[in-house]
Amino acid sequence: MSQSAVISGTSAAPIPLKEILPWAVFAGLLFILAMYFVGIEEGAMSIFNSMYVHEFVHDGRHLLGFPCH
């Protein structure tokens, strides 16, 4: 799980954590919010009070494996 050398070649130098962190926080939140709307909104939880989002992405929700009904 950590280091192995099955595939040979040179690995790139790691990107400094200081550079990653702001991106990770903002973009990460945005991505998770997007996934929330596809996967959970108007099912188990609800921000908007309609069923439109749920119904629109309904098939994707089932086929991506989210619990649905």
Added chain:
Amino acid sequence: MGQLLLRGMLAGLIASLLAFGFAKIIGEPQVERAIALEGQAHSHSHTGAAETQAEHSHDGNAEAADEPELVSREVQAGAGLLTGVAVYGTALGGLFALAYAFISGRLLHLPPRGTALVLAAIGFLVLYFVPYLKYPANPPAVGQGETIGYRTQLYFAMLVFSLMALAIAVSFGRQAFEKLGGWNASILGAGVYLVLVAVAAYALPAINEVPEKYPADLLWNFRIAALGTQAILWAAIGLLFGWLVVGSRERFAR
């Protein structure tokens, strides 16, 4: 870093188009069959609402029209499916890029394309396949509306346990790396992960809301389609992201 993120999202978007193609061709017939079956059974409606706007029929199956349709089946199976998979895939690609930035050169000392592929394989196993083994995807009308909150909590609990197990396994593997070497440390890490998720899966309550005498082939085909959709998504993200990250000279080298 911004470049990396954009590449991740691009890889995710292209991958989601492939996954959409598979879901559309292989998955949708199962969804249609499940909905037709729901119409015949008349057991419960999706939303529990009354038969008010229920003029629209599911592919000529008039009995299926016992629920109000905000979005027609055609849109759900076309634009809706595409949007859902594309948004999910693009976001997944972005998160993939973030994870790649964290582990590349730290946890994995491989060239970019190897790192991306290993990350995709681990991501698929940990974030999808293991939770799926405990709480597999179900076609429409399997699963009761009242338990959706409970089922969602359990699904995400399994997902979080799987992720925590990975973190513990990685830290075990890293500690053992000096003493045991790469291969053995990796096997130890994998073993630790498997034991932890097995315990979690055993401890969490089982859910089976599949109705009596539900067609087994439909359930199997649907679950294979769902598994395939995610497998294609992850595999394509891993390969495309790696391909986009390396320089163009390396990209077409033997």
